[in-house]
Amino acid sequence: MPRKTKPIRSDIAWSTPDRIEVRGRSLPDDLLGNISLGDMAWLLLVGRMPTPQESTVFNAIAVTLVEHGITPSALAARITYAGAPESLQAAVAAGLCGLGSVFVGSTEGTAKMLYEALPPGTQGADLEKIARDVVAGYRERGQIVPGLGHPLHKPVDPRAPRLFRIAADNGFSRDYVRLEQLICAEAERTTGKMLPVNATGAIGAICCELGLPWKIVRGVGVFARAIGLVGHILEESNSPMAVEIWQRVEDEATAHIRPGAR
Amino acid sequence: MPRKTKPIRSDIAWSTPDRIEVRGRSLPDDLLGNISLGDMAWLLLVGRMPTPQESTVFNAIAVTLVEHGITPSALAARITYAGAPESLQAAVAAGLCGLGSVFVGSTEGTAKMLYEALPPGTQGADLEKIARDVVAGYRERGQIVPGLGHPLHKPVDPRAPRLFRIAADNGFSRDYVRLEQLICAEAERTTGKMLPVNATGAIGAICCELGLPWKIVRGVGVFARAIGLVGHILEESNSPMAVEIWQRVEDEATAHIRPGAR
Amino acid sequence: MPRKTKPIRSDIAWSTPDRIEVRGRSLPDDLLGNISLGDMAWLLLVGRMPTPQESTVFNAIAVTLVEHGITPSALAARITYAGAPESLQAAVAAGLCGLGSVFVGSTEGTAKMLYEALPPGTQGADLEKIARDVVAGYRERGQIVPGLGHPLHKPVDPRAPRLFRIAADNGFSRDYVRLEQLICAEAERTTGKMLPVNATGAIGAICCELGLPWKIVRGVGVFARAIGLVGHILEESNSPMAVEIWQRVEDEATAHIRPGAR
């Protein structure tokens, strides 16, 4: 008995020999020359053009994650490029592979946490109580609250207040931003540690204000960082560091067992 | 004798506890809220803010490659996501890995070809002779001229004339665009085939007009497509096709040897 | 105040101009020609040569996951190769990216579950009670017990009993294999569904018998599948299917909105 097939369908874009439409708009006629890259990302993810306020906030979020200097993702991309300079795309891919639970992926953790604590459409919630419950839940499970604290940026991650300011100026500072700030305060109170909302926490909260599904909040960081990685690869091609890093690490890592190393 | 170490240095960005600077600008104070994602990419790659004309042309180029429906890269990302939905970043990475010599990477091939044929700063070159020589060289080596022809978009890839129009309107249609068009005409003349400049050919030529190094021209397509892939992953999470594709292909591919398949 | 550096150290291998040692053995003199690829993997992960029994069981586990025909990982690798045939390594990488929680990664889930339920060294445990508690825990959390059930292989995944047989014949069928089978029976009893131990469940359990850390159990499937993916890429280069799959999917997926599609 043959398997019954299911339909395969996509509503993002289609092409004919002389036409290309994306989200219901002609790519050559309506979009090229008229839409910026960041707004194109919004169009794809939301299905409509952003308002000017949405555009400002969404571009700010994406810009935040493009570049943070020599990050692990930049290192992985540079080291990969040194071995396969003919495959720039693979170097970018290698750099992206590490944007998981520890670094950029915490945007997703924050957005998921906030949506679960405060489902979209909730009215008149007791945000302080929710914040206490959320933090207590993480403590019970022995988990770290996502989006808080930063190894370098203390006592404040300077990106977070600026993002909250931009969100507020554009009408996107409501219950999710407030809840995130209350969770931060509660986490600091119960742990006694300095745990400022970091850039990924602010982004997670603002993505909730914008109504983006938590499943692709991490994606904003992923495509933003892809831009930064191309910048690092360009610098690596002109002023390389990968081989030097490799050789220094190899020398040091094996000095305790390598004959003649001392 | 210990190896002599070389310095490790990056000029892209730096951070201190309360500051983050990218290309000499404060990320929180100067960039967030004031720069769009596409312009941020230009800033990273070129090291200065774009002019309005550069911004329009560069954003148009990047937007062109974000989305072309169900591409191989979108398929690879969707299929990967089906197996590892907890690693969105790895699904994007998988999709990017195929942006090589056959698809998006031909932007790089075009830019390299044009820069080699017409080194930056050349004055008064005989572009028609150069075009003949370039095409003859590819024919001699049995190679395909990059950036020409498209399996679907015939007789014209509608993105190319639009991009050339945008470039011209903003003062970026000079010798490289002209040379690309002459190479196209010469290739069509000598092969007798319909080989319109495709989107990647137009982008390669315009990147030369913009002065971008050929080594990272492919990178513009890579980060642009990363945006499109996040859009496909969002759709896959709501309306999946990956498992159905897999099962159909498996059924058909092995029907000739699988007992009971008929 | 400069940051205090920590030492960087690796005990896996070292090289000098005329020597290469891996896990304390000369690669050229002791290993090449004397060790098979599977045993080399054991040496790396465990730090000593396997006994003949360990070798048989470990190679069987790894061989199990090399190949299962047209899997999602094989599709992703083939589609990626079609776009970047000059980067075989990136096509393999793309195929591996999807070996996450849904497919091969469930070996890890099983091993982690078993180690947590029955910490190494436990004597005289009541395995039936543990099995009931484990299944009840998954049901309470609304999670799926890893390593059970298969969309195709019903009522039995033929790899599982064979692996359990090989493990038993070589002295590696003790409490972890027994517990896995009890968990399977309990899950079938409480759900009323047919949920046979699948290949990844058997592998997870046997990896516990072998004492492999759960953190790298998934890794055995990852390097095994890398072998299978190279086989698929070879076939793709001789007898391609990627472009045909792409075009069929694109045609069907957009037929409902594409002008002239019907």
Add this chain to the structure above:
Amino acid sequence: MPRKTKPIRSDIAWSTPDRIEVRGRSLPDDLLGNISLGDMAWLLLVGRMPTPQESTVFNAIAVTLVEHGITPSALAARITYAGAPESLQAAVAAGLCGLGSVFVGSTEGTAKMLYEALPPGTQGADLEKIARDVVAGYRERGQIVPGLGHPLHKPVDPRAPRLFRIAADNGFSRDYVRLEQLICAEAERTTGKMLPVNATGAIGAICCELGLPWKIVRGVGVFARAIGLVGHILEESNSPMAVEIWQRVEDEATAHIRPGAR
């Protein structure tokens, strides 16, 4: 007019509910417990079981590339794992992405060079003349002869003579190995540099003796290194270096512009 579909077909493996066959053999009944991982790779790539001699040589080749200490691929995998420990497969993928033209990929370059210079089946060729022509060709094109020289292993890469010895002992040292050695001698003569055949050169030549297609010679290195990367990830999870490397590099790389760095 609808596109005419082409058949999709694979001859590697098939499954039914109770059977799995790979290359015409029952995976559970014939292969598991009876074939080692390395021989399974040969079966997949060649389509038949290896002879004992082929098995020895092929396993030796694969074992050679598993591990070389702290390589760029190991670094990329470790750094990626630090950011996404929940996605071991993505860390392995990131490590593989750099096995391109500079490092492991040179096995492919060597095999391609040798097959092109000496097509399979050639009888009585003047190998010395061919070697001179090959080297002269690379010099003319300004390219580096693949498979020669090593930054560390001088004057001899100890893996190469050992591999050549194993190949000779098993009847696989004929024209391709001889030609590779002649090319090495000619390259050293014409450049005046010490350019010993390195491990990848020896592997490329021996793969030609074994009749493996050049297109997947790189693949042997890719799956072999996947094993090594899992070993590095295990060590990284127990004894991490990635974060320390990152912080050292970041500190040094930006010290020239970072306020307060000195």
